[in-house]
Amino acid sequence: MEDKLDLKNVKQRINHIEEVLSSVAAGDLDVRVDSTVEDDLTGIEEAINILIEDLTYELKQSINMQNDLQEKLKKIQDQQKTIVQQQEDLMELSSPVSKVWDNILILPVIGTLDSQRTQIMMENLLQKIVDTGCTMAILDITGVPTVDTQVANHLLKTVTSARLLGADCIISGISPAIAQTIVHLGIDLSIIRTKATLQDAMIYAMKQNKKSDALITSNLDEIEEREE
Amino acid sequence: MDHFQEKKIPIIKIGSYLIVSIQVDMHDKLALQLQSQILEEIEKTGAKGVLIDISVLEMVDSFIGRMLSGMASMASIMDAAVVIVGMQPAVAITLVELGLEMPGVDTALNMERGMELLERRMASINDD
Amino acid sequence: MQAFEYDSDWTELGVYPVKTENDIVRVRQMARQYAKNFRMGIVEQTRITTAVSELLRNMYQYANGGEVTINQGYVEEHNALIFTFEDQGPGIENLDLAMSDGYTSGGGMGYGLPGAKRLVDSFEIRTETNTGTLIRLMKWK
Structure with a gap:
């Protein structure tokens, strides 16, 4: 059976949760909610930590994807350059003197x-x-x-x-x-x-x-x- | 200070022709100076033809272009033919795009061709 | 008269005063050197050098000299060499006429402005009577 809500610390803990959330909103994904006591609020605190965890993972994925895309774009640009070069070469060939x-x-x-x-x-x-x-x-x-x-x-x-x-x-x-x-x-x-x-x-x-x-x-x- | 001013472009006389080889990027005064120098030399030597070699010139702008075509007209009044020799392809393309097509100016690929052209000119005059 | 907009990403390659005929020769040789360093083809090098020479002469003849700034930077996704000519001369009274082939206001036969324009990829001009003239040329690589 969970402990009852410790009313003395509840304000402090909610403030802490707020701080963590605003840090995450600002882009800092390394922060976690520290919970020392186990009571009704702990579930929420843990849920928040899991959410941050998920968010970090998703972000990593998207960064990887972005890098992938950039690489592909570079490849395409290189290919384009080759095509232009070949076109030029062809043009030179097409006017033999x-x-x-x-x-x-x-x-x-x-x-x-x-x-x-x-x-x-x-x-x-x-x-x-x-x-x-x-x-x-x-x-x-x-x-x-x-x-x-x-x-x-x-x-x-x-x-x-x-x-x-x-x-x-x-x-x-x-x-x-x-x-x-x-x-x-x-x-x-x-x-x-x-x-x-x-x-x-x-x-x-x-x-x-x-x-x-x-x-x-x-x-x-x-x-x-x-x-x- | 003005080291460009010091340079005079040499004019060489061979037979009845004058040979001028422009080896420097000319500023405007030098170009005009060369023009009068050549005309004076035509008068002095009675030359019938002038070969101006511009194969070293990397650029001919409207001023030098006009100097050269003016040169040809002036010399022709003095009964001397001017041939511009050895213009670089890039210079020719740029001149045409600039709008200076230099009509009426004789041109030749190299000195030898220029000389041939002058010989032909002389021959056709002798035929008359 | 408003100055041209500058992109903060552009690199300034040099600022050259134009006071004498020798400056014309010197700056146009600089222009060719920059074009060469830029790995432009020989025809492109000659085009930009000639256009610069035309504008330098205008500056020298009509405005008693001025100043040229050479920049390098990206313009509409082109790697460009950018030449800005600034003088405090009398300005050009009739710009449309000056930009048409075969017009000149003193000596020579015109060709300067329209000729230079044909040789480059971008040509902008701002002029005000008794204030001066600003011209900017660009050549894409």
Whole structure:
């Protein structure tokens, strides 16, 4: 049989319970209700201690879960980074510049041209021009489905930058549909040399090669003649 | 104190051409000074062409860009052709984005190409 | 004129006075160095250096110099290089006009402001006549 409530200490004990509860509310889970006497209040005191115990456990669980989630999030972010990196690599691969003839580079463009891709394409092309010393570059856009104002501007920018380096660009592979859109949109491509097919562009570039060679030779001949 | 002021960019004459190689990040006064220096040299030597090598320049802003294209127009009035040689790809892209496309300025990938371009210019003039 | 809001998490990389033409060269070289340390690509380095050079020249020519602060910090989840240009010059009377291509109020051919804007990821400008001009550029990594 439990003891009766010790009325003398009851106020003190209730105060103690209150203190413990407010500590727990403030986040301190290490406190427990101390009960020295066994009476009617002891049950409540023990129940409170069990509750605190449970709370501590739950909290631990949730912290673990949070850590788990954070780890997973980090993994996902890392994967995302890899994906972005791979996309960039792919983009670089998707704009291969190759030297096909003395002094002539070809860049076949396939697929949709957006800002980012054009950026990489342009940097690749310009670097290749510098590395190889080729002064003629053919951009073949046979594989580009549509040309809108933005794409046209990107093409213009590429051609203008190449010219600043000292190289001429020829754009080939302009389909009737693309020619129509360009004119309808009012895009001025007159400063760019355009050819219908890659073959035409190739013939033009090779003729230019011959022309400059011939000019230099004739000039040298003339100088020699003058000296004689 | 102003150690930039001391530097003068050398202009070398080879045959009927002048060769200028810009090796420093120029401040504005130095750029303008170079412009008049080249024009004076054209007058003095009767040079028919000027090759300006900017392959070392990591940046060309609107001021230097305008100096270079102004240089080309001025020299052309004095019957000398200017070729800008060796612009870096990053510089070219930035110039175009800046809005300075430098129309009418001749460019070449390297000194050899620049020389060829001048030879061609001379040849086509001789043809007339 | 209100100053730009600063994030307390940003790191200040340096404050540079711009008084002479040599300062223009020096600060734009600093800008490239920071961009390089930031592991930006060569084209990005050139873009930011050129934009900084344009604004430094404006500051030198029109406002008799000023001050540049370079910060690094996160902006909208981008790791950013942040350049703040502050001068006590005459200010820009017609900002819309100054921001349009081909306009200039003294010498040169314009391009300064709109050109610089095209080269960076964020461009903010505050100006007040007879008080000065504040410009902030950001370049994401």
